[in-house]
Amino acid sequence: MLTRQIHRIVSLTITVVMVMGCQQSPEQNVTTPTRDAEQNAQQNKVIIYQVFTRLFGNTNTTNKPWGTIEENGVGKFADFSPKALNEIRKLGVSHVWYTGVPHHASVTDYSAFGIQPDDPDVVKGRAGSPYAVRDYYNVDPDLAVDPTRRLAEFEALIQRTHDAGLKVIIDIVPNHVARRYESLTRPETTFGIHDDTTVTYHKNNNFYYLPGEKFEIPDFTSQTEPLGGEAHPLVDGEFDEFPARWTGNGASKAKPDVNDWYETVKINYGVSPGSVNAFPAFPDSLSSDATLQQHANFWRGKTVPDSWIKFRDIALYWLDKGVDGFRYDMAEMVPVAFWSYLNSAIKQVNPDALLLAEVYQPALYRDYIHLGKMDYLYDKVDFYDSLKRIMQGNGNVSALDNIQQQYADIAPHMLHFLENHDEQRIASQNFAGDPLKGKPALVVSALISASPMLIYFGQEVGEDGSEALGFGQPTRTSIFDYGGVPAHQRWMNNGAFDGGALSEDEAALRDYYFRVLNIARTHPVASSGEYRSLQCTMLVDGMSDDPFVFAFQRHTESAQLISVSNFYSEKAVEVTLTVPDITQLDDSQRGAAIFTDLLSDTTHASHKIGGKRIIQLKLEPLQSVILSR
Known part of the structure; x- marks a missing residue:
């Protein structure tokens, strides 16, 4: 029985190499942290x-x-x-x-607490964005x-x-x-209180303006109608804003479209309408x-x-x-x-x-x-x-x-x-x-x-x-x-x-x-370590390039994870995976090595055949394994 299994593994390994022809170098698959990421690396x-x-x-x-x-x-x-x-x-x-x-x-009215009510004509929903x-x-x-x-x-x-x-x-x-x-808490910090509203743009204005134009409420649809059409004292199609200001998504018109961010006003960061930076x-x-x-x-x-x-x-x-x-x-x-x-x-x-x-x-x-x-x-x-x-x-x-x-x-x-x-x-x-x-x-x-x-x-x-x-x-x-x-x-x-x-x-x-x-x-490799794709060393039901089964390895010098996921929702798959050895992890270049699936606590034996380590898995629909040694 074991001999027959080994022959099958060898055969499948040869098929992987022949079919895929896709031996990528580690350098192409390594996630290398940038300098800041290394400096700010966290333990977890x-x-x-x-x-x-x-x-x-x-x-x-x-x-x-x-x-x-x-x-x-x-x-x-x-x-x-x-x-x-x-x-x-x-x-x-x-x-x-x-x-x-x-x-x-x-x-919602909080005027009893000294908070001026908002106008439903410029609020999305009842609770608001x-x-x-x-x-x-x-x-x-x-x-x-x-x-x-x-x-x-x-x-x-x-x-x-x-x-x-x-x-x-x-x-x-x-x-x-x-x-x-x-800002009721810090009135002196309120945006726009010192703006020159006679000009469209000034580098120290907080907003962009439409001098001489009055803001107009957009034309609402049945879905966007304030309060779903419910009567309200402030739902009158008016909002007091003069001069009108640019809308949050950059719409530079006094009457924004209903699909614009009409409930907001865009902040000016010292970029002129002509994109000149101050x-x-x-x-x-x-x-x-x-x-x-x-x-x-x-x-x-x-x-x-x-x-x-x-x-x-x-x-x-x-x-x-x-x-x-x-x-x-x-x-x-x-x-x-x-x-x-x-x-x-x-x-x-x-x-x-x-x-x-x-x-x-x-x-x-x-x-x-x-x-x-x-x-x-x-x-x-x-x-x-x-x-x-x-x-x-x-x-x-x-x-x-x-x-x-x-x-x-x-x-x-x-x-x-x-x-x-x-x-x-x-x-x-x-x-x-x-x-x-x-x-x-x-x-x-x-x-x-x-x-x-x-x-x-x-x-x-x-x-x-x-x-x-x-x-x-x-x-x-x-x-x-x-x-x-x-x-x-x-x-x-x-x-x-x-x-x-x-x-x-x-x-x-x-x-x-x-x-x-x-x-x-x-897990020690989750916040550090190298990424290596295993897509090129995997067969799914004897075939390569399956669009819904994904495998990769993450490793450091002292630890590794192998993840294989089946995205099929109604199909179980047989997976044969050729896994690169991480030399520091191997006590022997021959024989079986045992991996534990951290999700299910089950074990899976791999075999070192012809210089390659092979793992065989059966994955049920939507199942993943996270294998660790």
Whole structure:
């Protein structure tokens, strides 16, 4: 029996070499950390848990379309109990990204607390977009048990988060603010109060203007109509803004289109409408390997536009409150030079601050990392988009290997995710229709490189985002409306945070996330080491180049992982894998070596035949193995 098995292995090994003809050199497959990544290397991988703060603790299950805060309920800072935070940490998480913390525009009336009501004509939804910030020096009153103490309640949450062994990330939205931005906490910092509104542009104006023109409300559709058509004293088709200002997405017209970011106003960073910069250019000394200190030294004493100073002061204010990092919304719409100025200033105060940017243009990635001094960028365009197509059954896993090699030099800087507040839920019908289809993608995303991994709350229990809550549409959990998140609420179990109301399938899915994320968080090769593709040394059901089975190796001198994932949802596969030996790991050049699957605790024997090590596996639909020695 053993002799027959060995002959089969030898035969399959020869077939691999003959069919594939694809012996790539290690240099083509190695993920090499950049200088900054090496200097800032952490012992464990960064795992970020994004929570939409307003929704996380809400136990109300009404979910009435366009429901008020009283009808649909709202979560509070206080809902993040020590128990809740400890359960998040045990999932393998290192950082919590509290989305929607800064005070943003909302239709809910807080005038009793001295907060001027917002006009529904320039608010999306009833709860409002968290990316239409109206006061950067305070937090959203929705989130506080006592709105008069809302900042103190958030400071207490920061302390509870730290006590749980977690770090805190919040949003900074540098490209735009709410149309009615007014800081009640620090009135002297309000954007635009010193602007010259008689001109379209001045380098120290915070906004761009349309002199002599009055702002006009866009022509709404039935879907975007304020409050879903409900009567309201302020829904009158008017908003007092003269002169009109450019809209957040750069629309330079007094009457923006309904598809523009009409609820926001674009910030001016000293870039004229003709794209002339009113700030110093990068000198040659600030090349790709310049240090943060060199960047900070360059900006010291330089004259920069007023908006730069305002956002620097905002970031430093939150660092002083104990915040450990920032997620920058639409960072690519703001000059790279500003990020050099801001991020080097932040790192002078907190060298360990985590700086994550939303950038969607791959051609800009290296500039925002090397010159803008970002720690991490979204790996959406290319990696996430490719994974989504594969999960939907119309992609090819070869794209993942190509992307990994294309971005090998910056791979540790690229944040991986399968869901966030902008993207469709995996379980939604417009994405995969089944949360289990995210399982192999989770393994690949979490382990293919040293990059951080982001999980969106509810993802780990299969939330499908099917609620139609008003302005926000199903498939994405709404960020504009009041509501509850059903699968997440079952895990929350009325504040027990023990998963007691989850279905058996939901609990099993969460356990799978627990296993994968903790492997990614703690295994020695997950946050360092080299990547090597195994696509060229693999047969699937005796054939090469299978579009839905993906294999790779990660290794250091003392440890290795081999990951093989089957993206087929209804097909089991037989895999024969030729694995390169890591010399330091091998006690013998002959005989079997035993690998353990860290997901199932089962063992798999490999055999050294003709100088090659062979592993045979059977993978069930959507199964992955993570093999370690």
